[in-house]
Amino acid sequence: xxxxxxxxxxxxxxxxxxxxxxxxxxxxxxxxxxxxxxxxxxxxxxxxxxxxxxxxxxxxxxxxxxxxxxxxxxxxxxxxxxxxxxxxxxxxxxxxxxxxxxxxxxxxxxxxxxxxxxxxxxxxxxxxxxxxxxxxxxxxxxxxxxxxxxxxxxxxxxxxxxxxxxxxxxxxxxxxxxxxxxxxxxxxxxxxxxxxxxxxxxxxxxxxxxxxxxxxxxxxxxxxxxxxxxxxxxxxxxxxxxxxxxxxxxxxxxxxxxxxxxxxxxxxxxxxxxxx
Amino acid sequence: xxxxxxxxxxxxxxxxxxxxxxxxxxxxxxxxxxxxxxxxxxxxxxxxxxxxxxxxxxxxxxxxxxxxxxxxxxxxxxxxxxxxxxxxxxxxxxxxxxxxxxxxxxxxxxxxxxxxxxxxxxxxxxxxxxxxxxxxxxxxxxxxxxxxxxxxxxxxxxxxxxxxxxxxxxxxxxxxxxxxxxxxxxxxxxxxxxxxxxxxxxxxxxxxxxxxxxxxxxxxxxxxxxxxxxxxxxxxxxxxxxxxxxxxxxxxxxxxxxxxxxxxxxxxxxxxxxxx
Numbered sequence: 001x002x003x004x005x006x007x008x009x010x011x012x013x014x015x016x017x018x019x020x021x022x023x024x025x026x027x028x029x030x031x032x033x034x035x036x037x038x039x040x041x042x043x044x045x046x047x048x049x050x051x052x053x054x055x056x057x058x059x060x061x062x063x064x065x066x067x068x069x070x071x072x073x074x075x076x077x078x079x080x081x082x083x084x085x086x087x088x089x090x091x092x093x094x095x096x097x098x099x100x101x102x103x104x105x106x107x108x109x110x111x112x113x114x115x116x117x118x119x120x121x122x123x124x125x126x127x128x129x130x131x132x133x134x135x136x137x138x139x140x141x142x143x144x145x146x147x148x149x150x151x152x153x154x155x156x157x158x159x160x161x162x163x164x165x166x167x168x169x170x171x172x173x174x175x176x177x178x179x180x181x182x183x184x185x186x187x188x189x190x191x192x193x194x195x196x197x198x199x200x201x202x203x204x205x206x207x208x209x210x211x212x213x214x215x216x217x218x219x220x221x222x223x224x225x226x227x228x229x230x231x232x233x234x235x236x237x238x239x240x241x242x243x244x245x246x247x248x249x250x251x252x253x254x255x256x257x258x259x260x261x262x263x264x265x266x267x268x269x270x271x272x273x274x275x276x
Numbered sequence: 277x278x279x280x281x282x283x284x285x286x287x288x289x290x291x292x293x294x295x296x297x298x299x300x301x302x303x304x305x306x307x308x309x310x311x312x313x314x315x316x317x318x319x320x321x322x323x324x325x326x327x328x329x330x331x332x333x334x335x336x337x338x339x340x341x342x343x344x345x346x347x348x349x350x351x352x353x354x355x356x357x358x359x360x361x362x363x364x365x366x367x368x369x370x371x372x373x374x375x376x377x378x379x380x381x382x383x384x385x386x387x388x389x390x391x392x393x394x395x396x397x398x399x400x401x402x403x404x405x406x407x408x409x410x411x412x413x414x415x416x417x418x419x420x421x422x423x424x425x426x427x428x429x430x431x432x433x434x435x436x437x438x439x440x441x442x443x444x445x446x447x448x449x450x451x452x453x454x455x456x457x458x459x460x461x462x463x464x465x466x467x468x469x470x471x472x473x474x475x476x477x478x479x480x481x482x483x484x485x486x487x488x489x490x491x492x493x494x495x496x497x498x499x500x501x502x503x504x505x506x507x508x509x510x511x512x513x514x515x516x517x518x519x520x521x522x523x524x525x526x527x528x529x530x531x532x533x534x535x536x537x538x539x540x541x542x543x544x545x546x547x548x549x550x551x552x
Binding site: 054062081084085088089090091092093094096097098100129131186189190192193196197199200202203204207264265266267268269271274276 | 330338357360361364365366367368369370372373374376405407462465466468469472473475476478479480483540541542543544545547550552
C-alpha cells in the first residue's frame with residue numbers, strides 16, 4: 001500500500017534519528033488536519049481508532065485469510081508496554097497475542113536467532129504484537145561488540161528474507177520504533193525513582209545500558225534503514241508524548257488493516273435448508 | 277478459599293444439571309443484594325468488575341508469584357466466545373492469553389491427551405483462558421462411544437492429579453460450565469439462521485451434535501462431579517442471559533484473584549542511590 005504517514009521510513013532511505021521528531025507536535029498531520037494538540041482533544045480520536053481496530057480484528061478473525069504482526073522497539077522507558085495496554089485493551093484477547101523476547105533460553109541460544117521468533121508469528125486470523133523482537137539480535141550484541149559489522153549485515157539480510165516470506169504468506173507486518181529523546185528518558189527514570197510504588201521496576205541493567213545511548217541510536221539507524229521495506233515498513237513514532245504516540249500508532253494500524261480489504265467468509269451451508 | 281457462590285459445585289457433590297438454573301434470575305444473589313435484574317442495572321456492576329480485574333491482573337503480572345487458569349466449557353452457542361470478549365476486553369493483552377483446543381493435530385494425537393494442554397498453561401504472572409479444554413477428551417469421545425466408562429474415569433483421575441499439581445505450583449484454577457437450556461440453544465441457532473451476516477458461522481457439525489444433547493449433559497455431570505475440587509472448583513453458571521452470565525463469572529474471577537493476596541514485588545535496588 002501507499003503510506004501517507006510522515007513517520008514512514010522509505011525503503012532504502014538512510015535514516016537519521018536526530019532529524020526525526022520525538023515530540024510530534026510541530027508539523028503533525030493530526031494537529032493541522034483535526035486540531036488535535038492535547039491529550040483531551042486526542043481522546044475521542046483514540047476511542048474511534050480503538051473501535052475501528054476492534055471491528056477490523058473481528059473480520060480478520062472470521063476471514064482467516066491474513067494475519068497481522070506488529071513489532072515494537074525502542075530504548076528503555078520508550079513506552080512499549082504502555083502502547084500495548086493503551087491501544088490493544090478493548091480488542092478481543094482471543095484474536096490478539098503478545099510475544100515478549102527476553103534473554104534466550106539455553107535451547108533457544110542453540111538455534112538460529114529467528115527460530116524462537118518464527119514460532120511466535122501470528123497464524124491467519126490473529127494479531128500478534130512483538131514486545132521487542134528479532135531486532136534485538138542486531139542491537140545489544142552490536143553495541144557491546146559481541147558480533148561484528150559483517151554479522152549484523154548478514155542478520156539484517158536474513159531478517160529481510162524472513163519478513164518477505166511472512167508477507168508473501170499473508171502477514172501484514174508493521175514495525176514501530178518508539179522515538180524518545182534522551183532528556184525524556186531521564187525524566188521517565190527520575191519519575192520511577194521518585195515514586196516508591198515503581199521502585200520494583202528499577203533494575204541496574206537499565207541504568208548501565210543508558211550509557212550506550214549513542215551506540216544504540218547508531219545500531220537502530222542501520223537496522224531500520226536496511227529493513228524498512230514495502231512488505232515490512234518501519235515507522236519512527238514521536239513518543240515523548242504518550243497520547244501522541246498512541247494516536248499515531250493506532251492510526252497506522254487502522255490504515256494498514258483496512259488495506260487488507262478483509263471480508264466475512266461465505267457460508268458453508270444453506271441456512272434455508274436447516275430445520276431445528 | 278471458602279466460596280459463597282451459589283453456582284459452586286461442592287467437592288464430591290453429585291451434580292444434576294436439570295436442578296441447576298439456566299436463567300439465574302430467581303434466587304440470585306445479585307438480584308436480592310444489589311437490585312440487579314436487567315442488563316441496564318447490571319452494566320455498572322460489570323464495569324466495576326472489569327476495572328478490578330484489570331487492576332488485579334497488573335499486580336499478578338508484576339508479582340510473578342501466581343498464575344490464573346480459567347476453563348470455559350459449555351454446549352454449542354453457550355457463549356464461550358462472548359464471555360471472553362465481554363469480560364476480558366479491557367485487560368492488558370500482554371498478561372492474558374486465550375488457548376482454543378480444536379481437533380488434535382496428528383502429532384498431538386500421538387501424545388497423551390494432557391500434553392498439548394500442559395504446554396498452554398499459564399506461566400507465573402499470566403492469565404490464560406481455555407476456550408474448551410482437556411475436558412473435551414471425556415465428552416465427545418464418551419458420547420460417541422469411542423472410549424468406555426473405565427477410560428473416562430481414568431482420564432478424570434489424571435485430570436485431578438494434573439490440576440492439583442498446577443495448583444500446588446501456584447496456579448489459581450477456576451472452571452466454568454456455561455449452562456443454557458435446550459430451548460435457548462434453539463433460539464440462538466435460529467437467530468443465526470435468520471441473520472445472513474452470521475451464516476458463515478453455521479456448520480453441519482453443530483446441528484449433528486445437538487441431537488446428542490442428553491448424552492452430553494450426562495457426560496458433563498459425571499466429569500464435573502468428579503473434578504470439582506477445592507484446588508480446582510467448577511461453577512455451573514446460568515447462561516441463558518448473557519449479561520447475567522458475564523456478571524456471575526466476573527464476580528467469581530474477582531473474588532478468586534483477590535484471595536491470592538497479590539502484592540507488588542520489593543525493589544531490587546536502592547532508588548536513593550541512583551544518580552542520573
